[in-house]
Amino acid sequence: xxxxxxxxxxxxxxxxxxxxxxxxxxxxxxxxxxxxxxxxxxxxxxxxxxxxxxxxxxxxxxxxxxxxxxxxxxxxxxxxxxxxxxxxxxxxxxxxxxxxxxxxxxxxxxxxxxxxxxxxxxxxxxxxxxxxxxxxxxxxxxxxxxxxxxxxxxxxxxxxxxxxxxxxxxxxxxxxxxxxxxxxxxxx
Numbered sequence: 001x002x003x004x005x006x007x008x009x010x011x012x013x014x015x016x017x018x019x020x021x022x023x024x025x026x027x028x029x030x031x032x033x034x035x036x037x038x039x040x041x042x043x044x045x046x047x048x049x050x051x052x053x054x055x056x057x058x059x060x061x062x063x064x065x066x067x068x069x070x071x072x073x074x075x076x077x078x079x080x081x082x083x084x085x086x087x088x089x090x091x092x093x094x095x096x097x098x099x100x101x102x103x104x105x106x107x108x109x110x111x112x113x114x115x116x117x118x119x120x121x122x123x124x125x126x127x128x129x130x131x132x133x134x135x136x137x138x139x140x141x142x143x144x145x146x147x148x149x150x151x152x153x154x155x156x157x158x159x160x161x162x163x164x165x166x167x168x169x170x171x172x173x174x175x176x177x178x179x180x181x182x183x184x185x186x187x188x
Contacts, residue, residue, distance in 0.1 A: 089132055090178050093171060135181045137163050137172030142185045151184035160188040
């Protein structure tokens with residue numbers, strides 16, 4: 001602040017500046033220093049926020065990667081389980097064939113026939129619960145995706161291009177063929 005005093009003798013105005021004490025000088029400089037400090041704090045805050053956002057993005061990516069890993073592992077495990085189930089079923093099919101042959105044999109021992117039929121039925125029920133279905137398409141159009149033609153039939157055995165006899169049953173697990181049926185097909 002400047003004060004104006006008139007010098008009576010000279011008639012001119014003289015501008016005097018009042019003396020500023022050290023405390024007042026500190027007070028006048030304080031707003032400028034506070035502005036500088038506030039700018040530095042804003043810069044630091046922005047840097048910390050940017051770093052926090054980077055860490056958040058990184059954590060989200062890691063979490064997404066882990067979810068993808070978990071999903072892939074689950075799918076791989078399920079696929080391996082299904083592959084194992086198909087292999088076991090494939091190895092049981094000759095047992096089923098032999099039980100069917102044993103049932104077809106004529107014998108006087110009814111107790112043995114009853115026992116073999118019970119074992120066969122139990123095995124077939126277990127396979128059905130697991131999702132195994134029989135491919136037995138006698139009288140239907142030949143489908144190379146489900147059947148292997150191993151013999152050729154004559155025209156008097158059925159319509160041309162159809163399965164006239166199933167020599168060995170085929171089996172599917174869901175939509176996957178475990179064993180193709182061996183069939184005799186009427187020539188076209």
